[in-house]
Amino acid sequence: MTELAGEDARTETDAASDLQEVWPVLSTEERLEGLRTFPPGEAEDFLLSLPARDQAELILAMRPPERRFWMRLLPLDDAADVIQAAPEEEREGLLGLLDDSARKELAALLAYAEDEAGGLMNPHYARLRPEMSVDEAITYLRRQARERLETIYYVYVLDPEQRLLGVVTFRELFSAPPSKTVRDIMHTDVVVAHEEMDQEALSRLFQEHNFLAIPVIDDERHVKGIVTVDDIVDVVQEEATEDIQKFGGMEALDAPYLDIAFGTMVRKRAGWLSALFIGEMLTATAMGHFEAEIARAVILALFVPLIISSGGNSGSQASTLVVRALALGELKLRDWWRVVRRELAAGLALGSILATIGFARILTWQALFHPYGEHYILVALTVATSLIGVVTWGTLAGSMLPLLLRRLGFDPASASAPFVATLVDVSGIVIYFTMASLILGGTLL
């Protein structure tokens, strides 16, 4: 939290960094013991630097008085994360440790999904009335500065119904003539986030504007809280990890690799792996259709892995590019026709490069070891034309599939790359053996 960062700019001690080193391999009891070796002030810093999952684990392992102490110490948005990270049956109990007003505010926070603006915000922020003079405002803020606010550096100007009128930075207030009122110096066109805004959209808003904080409002422009940029760094990292794991063909793990239970991890990987396996079974069916051709010219079978993997690799390049560009907002659905033209041209260029290498390889091997028989030129031609076809098709399919998934309302990152590879493998076999019939018909076939 900015609040805590602001209040306490000290570094961690050696003890803290030692503990951080061995943290992943410690049991809950050992972690708790480690925490108790700190002087009180440092224990706070250390606990606050941990992810919510670890905080919850530790707090639940404590005795009741200690547990209450820590729950009351946490900033409200962190307390909400801890409660969400705790097992269902413990949440009520943790909530009960807070005082009345905190409990009420927290219940409001918990109603939001974790990945929307409302779930990221802190309900405490600095506020002013428009009719205050600059000097009154500074005095008033000096009082607020001693409370546990998220930040006093952006101050929101509210009407009596708590609706947002404007914003003023502390710095503007600080350097303004004392005789002016807050209304004179405030900005009225504030960048805001709706309470249900998705965290990915919210992080784009922060990137566009470079603000330290953005207020969260409801339909009636009531300010519900503020989100600060330091929480957005975590969001960006988290979303990137999710996307990368989906690229890798699995469900997002939502936990550090070494922390996640073995069974959960296997389950998250087995689902997609089995789905892809069942899809890849179509390759056996496709190959079965060309069993007669393979029997007549076994040489054709030798190049199947080479050809389908080239289609898969080029498709996975294209889908990676498009998925990431969609996630960053560089690409919109309506750009699809530009993507088609670009990827068609790229596919033809890349296919021709691989075809040239493949053609040269077969001719060289033939000259050196004579493995491909008398029709080696025709075999080389089959492989080369198939490569152009497969790579072009792979590139096109790889770039269009994420757009199609997005259009249908799915997450384009979901297993795009391996899914494309499977699709391209099957069609690659068909393209290859069709080329072979056309070129080798009457000679080898």
Added chain:
Amino acid sequence: MTELAGEDARTETDAASDLQEVWPVLSTEERLEGLRTFPPGEAEDFLLSLPARDQAELILAMRPPERRFWMRLLPLDDAADVIQAAPEEEREGLLGLLDDSARKELAALLAYAEDEAGGLMNPHYARLRPEMSVDEAITYLRRQARERLETIYYVYVLDPEQRLLGVVTFRELFSAPPSKTVRDIMHTDVVVAHEEMDQEALSRLFQEHNFLAIPVIDDERHVKGIVTVDDIVDVVQEEATEDIQKFGGMEALDAPYLDIAFGTMVRKRAGWLSALFIGEMLTATAMGHFEAEIARAVILALFVPLIISSGGNSGSQASTLVVRALALGELKLRDWWRVVRRELAAGLALGSILATIGFARILTWQALFHPYGEHYILVALTVATSLIGVVTWGTLAGSMLPLLLRRLGFDPASASAPFVATLVDVSGIVIYFTMASLILGGTLL
């Protein structure tokens, strides 16, 4: 920049968001014309919200007086980015537009690599002397607040040689008793970044500590500038994009998908694609070794794509997990033995699941269509045992390769997933045909 965000918390107007919408398809002239339609204050906001590449393009298209105006308006670290984004031959000219002192500071900034702490920092920051009283400090800061500082919210306390003594947040200063001195309230154990710290390490430092700013120091603890958290959001996003593109088997593009020149994009993709293609040629060699077996039992060829792709998919899952965990610092090299045990167990579990599905599939197809001849049970057994072997090997290789790359000093993200797929394809063929000789020797082979 926090500076500008702080100074101007207004939203973009409708005109600005309209322009942002069509931005990617506009020519440089149209972009410049669009910029000129804004009232002066808003044109600044808009230009400042653009990436450095676009800022450079626009500024270079302007006439000299306008060009100077904009170069002098940019905060120093942004100006450095613009100069770095401009073509080599234009840089000297852009630097010449600045006044003497700015030029000197900028030349110092440009000596840093773009992706290290020194290249991200702003050399202007708020500073105090330790012997000042709180009231003197506030007055002094009030004067500094009117200058173009990055932020006044973290104030650094320096000795006469500009060496860092401590830090105090503005808020602490603001709520401290006026009689105290800065030395009384400052924190002396400051989290700092060395000027050559890599931006990925720097972003982890921000994530651990949740600070708004971190000072950058040299070997003698002189403060060279500060890095603010809003720049770190961009860094995290940029590093994730690089990693994702490397996962997808290509060089990082370093530019938005629709902006990058076609030739550059094809070159960045063709390099890795050709390397992988040349690697995959080994599959043809491997298949060639088993040509006699395929000729005797064509049925074996049908399952080659299924088996090698299963190895590739499981390997790419494992390498994705490990590469990301390394990037996030969740995993260290010395954890390799834990990873081996975990992935060996995961590979056996996943391989057994796929083996069961594959076995069931062959038996079902045989019952329905009789495609696999009298030895179908042995064929099914060959496929199932090969799957266990290939998936276990793929998982193990996929998890170990990134650790090996890191150990050798390479970037583990570089084409890990497709490289693993290629490695596993070749060894998958060998495993499969070896199993076939063992199980089918004397019957089909």
